[in-house]
Amino acid sequence: MFLDASGSAPLTNRTLEAFQAGLADGWADPARLHAEARRARQLLDGAREAIAESLGARPEHTHFAPTFAIGLERVMAGIYAARRGRDRVVATAIERDATLHSADYVSGGGLTLVEVDGAGHVVLEHLREALDVPDVALAAVQHGNHEIGTVQRLGDVAEVTTAAGVPLVVDATASIGHGEAPEAWDALVANPADWGGPAGVGVVALRPRTRWLPVWPEGGDWAPGGVSVPAALAAAVALQERREHLAQTGPRLHALIERVRLEAASWPGVTVVGDPDHRLPHIATLSCLYVDGEALLTRLDRHGIAVGSGSACTTSSLEPSRVLEKIGARGHGNVRLGLHPGVSDDDVTRLLEVLPRVIGDLRAEAGAPALS
Amino acid sequence: MFLDASGSAPLTNRTLEAFQAGLADGWADPARLHAEARRARQLLDGAREAIAESLGARPEHTHFAPTFAIGLERVMAGIYAARRGRDRVVATAIERDATLHSADYVSGGGLTLVEVDGAGHVVLEHLREALDVPDVALAAVQHGNHEIGTVQRLGDVAEVTTAAGVPLVVDATASIGHGEAPEAWDALVANPADWGGPAGVGVVALRPRTRWLPVWPEGGDWAPGGVSVPAALAAAVALQERREHLAQTGPRLHALIERVRLEAASWPGVTVVGDPDHRLPHIATLSCLYVDGEALLTRLDRHGIAVGSGSACTTSSLEPSRVLEKIGARGHGNVRLGLHPGVSDDDVTRLLEVLPRVIGDLRAEAGAPALS
Known part of the structure; x- marks a missing residue:
């Protein structure tokens, strides 16, 4: 009896079949020029399109990262760099460790935590105060909390961040596949393993208007060294299956x-x-x-x-x-x-x-x- | 006819079976405390031990990274940080892009390239000169070159780096599984997809004496957000199969x-x-x-x-x-x-x-x- 389905879950037969199809047809490096690479690239592009659609995002602004944690790290680093001159990150006090560690790291210790109420909702008044300084690079607010289950009222949160002109990074790693995808975000991070997909792949989506800079060695590449095409394919199929039911x-x-x-x-x-x-x-x-x-x-x-x-x-x-x-x-x-x-x-x-x-x-x- | 087996190769039946066994028994998060997590952890530990043995490394100093490129990036960043006060990285001119980009990035542009001869061997005299300054944090020399196939004489290279007291990072991403593993290194990076394993996992091995600091948000974790256990298992089995034959x-x-x-x-x-x-x-x-x-x-x-x-x-x-x-x-x-x-x-x-x-x-x- 597995009742610890948060961040991992048994793979369904349909997801396993997708994985196996991906291993058979998607083992080649999708960046190359031959038929084997094209097949892998088609599978990867198809997986990206399907996941983007589920997230309400544009495929060309939806990226596979090696893991959700690296996705969180890079998207915060990238947006932070594009907001040059602003050096604080604001986050709720109940974000994931991965979010808080990355926020602290990219801001060089310039992290402001915003308190939540007894049910786990961010206190909007406190958020407004935290953003009411000129040097905030970004705000990180999760969608659903992975421990207590509380779902933030992101529409209200986004009103506050938008009024302050601060990009909103939403950790949706506990919510995608379990209900409607959130709409109020400037960047969003998702974790396929949480919706019954495999480990070893993460997803980052950005709005076309969201500015970011690639502050890492490999330029614009969100998955240096390559994405697992079978994992991406299985992630897309698992999400599709969850949404259908x-x-x-x-x-x-x-x-x-x-x-x-x-x-x-x-x-x-x-x-x-x-x-x-x-x-x-x-x-x-x-x-x-x-x-x-x-x-x-x-x-x-x-x-x-x-x-x-x-x-x-x-x-x-x-x-x-x-x-x-x-x-x-x-x-x-x-x-x-x-x-x-x-x-x-x-x-x-x-x-x-x-x-x-x-x-x-x-x-x-x-x-x-x-x-x- | 697939004759582009450098960085990827078709998976053998035995590797596919290992992957499928990993998906069936290793889908849970190995960091947790229940039976499902223990099974995943056992598979992961077994995979790590098998790969470490093939590399001539100690399992406790052998780490899975999300990809070989992130492994290269982090191992260079980690060693660089531990060599505080020394701010140059020396690398051969024919290293991979991933190595040179990371070297340039971690050293803030302090990269010295060492020329190679017409066959692709690093010119030891030039290497010695490049290391004959007090501020070199590390040297990066590949084992086998992924384009021209030349295998460096790492014993000779290591004599030079050891005499200079500079840690030697060896990119073995094109050689492991194709011949004997190199012995002369302080840190080594390998790519399972190159030896017929799956994409989406990399390997970093360090000598017990090699000092490094975790200069990334997640502390000592080389694979923040989790390793794909099935991929690690398939990587170990693929390497085992290559070595047997x-x-x-x-x-x-x-x-x-x-x-x-x-x-x-x-x-x-x-x-x-x-x-x-x-x-x-x-x-x-x-x-x-x-x-x-x-x-x-x-x-x-x-x-x-x-x-x-x-x-x-x-x-x-x-x-x-x-x-x-x-x-x-x-x-x-x-x-x-x-x-x-x-x-x-x-x-x-x-x-x-x-x-x-x-x-x-x-x-x-x-x-x-x-x-x-």
């Missing part, structure tokens, strides 16, 4: 998460975080008092249930979750669910049986005080 | 190229470039007087024969070849052959029938003077 899967997953949210809210010492309504359909995070997050993940894993834990609890980080702390929730003892379209009602029923027992067991073992 | 394929391809070199040398107005002996087994470049390189590639493509043209003649560049000009050959009208293990004796026989006819036709059409 979105009218069914979106409401179904939304209802399953609603069920989890409602039921978990009745468990003692468990808080459900994020906006209950304006949210990604497939993500929920529960914050559990007197429970160690790593132990919770490990115990559920032994029950054959894979869950996540946001930015915390990877093999390289057992830090408390910054995102949860920023919305005023506990950063420890949290569990994140990410549902992919293959998750059934029965899977969620089983989770709702096992999870409270595991939480109770862990509390008992730790000698935690009684909760009611 | 190297004792047979190496001499066979070497002899086929020898046949091409000898026969083409007898064609009027055709020069065979590069070191005839100390070379990659599978690469040959012919420089053809009074012939347009693009027309030659296109005409051969119509005969169903895919060849390359080194750094020149891609869809994005019809510039003359810098590498050929640096060894004193014509930069125009060149054709590069890259043989992969699937190429047969009959394929080469057919090439040797078609190619001189095509050259003759193109010269006649262009009204070129008679040659003898």
